[in-house]
Amino acid sequence: MAPAMAIQNIVDEQETEYQKGVKQLYEKGIRKLPRKYILPSHERPNITSNNGHQHQYQAPKDFATKRNGGAKQNIQLPVIDFAELQGPNRAQVLKSLANACENYGFFQVVNHNIGDGVISDMIDVGTRFFGLPFEERSKYMSANMKAPVRYGTSFNQNKDNVFCWRDFLKLMCQPLPDVLPHWPSSPHDFRKSAATYAKDTKHLFVMLMEAILESLSPAPETAAFPAADGEVVDEMEKELMEGGSQLMVVNCYPPCPEPDLTLGMPPHSDYGFLTLLLQDDVAGLQIQHNDKWVTVDPIPNAFVVNVGDHLEIFSNGRYKSVLHRVLTNQSRNRISVASLHSLPFEYTVRPWPKLIGEQNPKRYRDTDFATFLQYISSCEPKRKNFLESRKIC
Ligand code: OGA
Numbered sequence: 001m002a003p004a005m006a007i008q009n010i011v012d013e014q015e016t017e018y019q020k021g022v023k024q025l026y027e028k029g030i031r032k033l034p035r036k037y038i039l040p041s042h043e044r045p046n047i048t049s050n051n052g053h054q055h056q057y058q059a060p061k062d063f064a065t066k067r068n069g070g071a072k073q074n075i076q077l078p079v080i081d082f083a084e085l086q087g088p089n090r091a092q093v094l095k096s097l098a099n100a101c102e103n104y105g106f107f108q109v110v111n112h113n114i115g116d117g118v119i120s121d122m123i124d125v126g127t128r129f130f131g132l133p134f135e136e137r138s139k140y141m142s143a144n145m146k147a148p149v150r151y152g153t154s155f156n157q158n159k160d161n162v163f164c165w166r167d168f169l170k171l172m173c174q175p176l177p178d179v180l181p182h183w184p185s186s187p188h189d190f191r192k193s194a195a196t197y198a199k200d201t202k203h204l205f206v207m208l209m210e211a212i213l214e215s216l217s218p219a220p221e222t223a224a225f226p227a228a229d230g231e232v233v234d235e236m237e238k239e240l241m242e243g244g245s246q247l248m249v250v251n252c253y254p255p256c257p258e259p260d261l262t263l264g265m266p267p268h269s270d271y272g273f274l275t276l277l278l279q280d281d282v283a284g285l286q287i288q289h290n291d292k293w294v295t296v297d298p299i300p301n302a303f304v305v306n307v308g309d310h311l312e313i314f315s316n317g318r319y320k321s322v323l324h325r326v327l328t329n330q331s332r333n334r335i336s337v338a339s340l341h342s343l344p345f346e347y348t349v350r351p352w353p354k355l356i357g358e359q360n361p362k363r364y365r366d367t368d369f370a371t372f373l374q375y376i377s378s379c380e381p382k383r384k385n386f387l388e389s390r391k392i393c
């Protein structure tokens with residue numbers, strides 16, 4: 001064989017290996033991060049951005065231990081007590097909720113009524129899924145973005161030049177009776193635990209969304225159109241309750257040999273209304289806050305909830321869809337389950353008419369899911385490009 005061809009074969013073989021995911025690499029016991037995963041230096045995690053300009057972050061000598069140990073640059077997100085939201089203090093909690101959505105784009109929800117067992121079963125069954133032999137997991141690999149189940153690696157493995165240190169299982173959740181038979185049949189209890197979890201998070205999403213609509217509603221005397229546009233709320237609530245799209249992503253971040261050179265997930269914002277994220281006890285999620293990357297401390301059994309692009313559009317920019325990313329670490333496997341919620345795929349998202357008036361002109365174009373899919377399949381989904389493309393200057 002000619003040397004050039006031999007080299008090409010090696011490159012192709014490696015490519016195939018990388019397409020199989022990072023769990024594979026970890027299990028092989030690699031000590032060095034393959035070049036495929038090494039980010040250009042300005043995109044590595046020990047970089048901080050300032051007013052949109054990135055500059056070299058001066059890491060303290062014990063930076064790595066501090067970062068992984070969680071002593072530095074951590075953030076206490078606003079905590080929303082769901083039980084209190086349902087009680088006599090609702091008005092107060094709605095204010096905290098509005099503040100969180102405006103100034104952080106993120107909050108944590110506690111006392112949410114989803115049983116500890118449902119949560120631990122989901123983490124457990126997710127962990128066991130990634131523990132299956134590759135042959136079993138790979139049955140669910142698919143290039144079709146609309147497949148009811150999709151196993152894969154990186155962020156967008158067909159487009160990414162540099163791969164991320166993440167494997168994932170994406171599950172469409174609506175309509176559940178139709179998609180369930182496509183979900184993994186192994187581990188044997190996967191469908192049962194994941195379906196219960198999907199239903200419970202959907203219900204929590206609906207309750208949170210109701211609170212968010214309430215928090216956005218202008219007081220009658222200050223409303224642009226005092227005769228509140230009830231129809232829009234009702235139609236939206238109905239769609240969110242009965243139709244709605246829900247996508248669940250089980251993320252697996254195996255220990256990474258060189259966490260400073262790569263990311264588990266690159267900076268991105270989420271496309272829907274809200275994402276309910278469950279993280280195990282290993283920190284890794286970072287959000288951009290006041291131009292710094294800060295780590296979200298896991299609270300056991302709490303949900304990290306964030307505003308997605310659609311809610312930013314719907315609120316005409318008042319609530320912020322904030323960039324976030326995931327760090328890897330050298331010693332512990334991390335599992336997270338993100339539940340992304342939005343309107344039915346064919347539904348158009350637009351700024352809520354009752355917020356729009358002379359004082360507050362419409363700042364975003366109407367957007368549907370098809371436009372989003374078209375957008376991400378036509379260019380690399382990086383940062384907030386999609387949302388930016390919907391802004392009216
Ligand atoms: C996501 C996400 C964060 C995490 O799935 O969109 O941001 O901690 N996940 O896994």
Ligand code: NI
Pocket residue numbers: 268269270275324
């Ligand atoms: Ni996300």
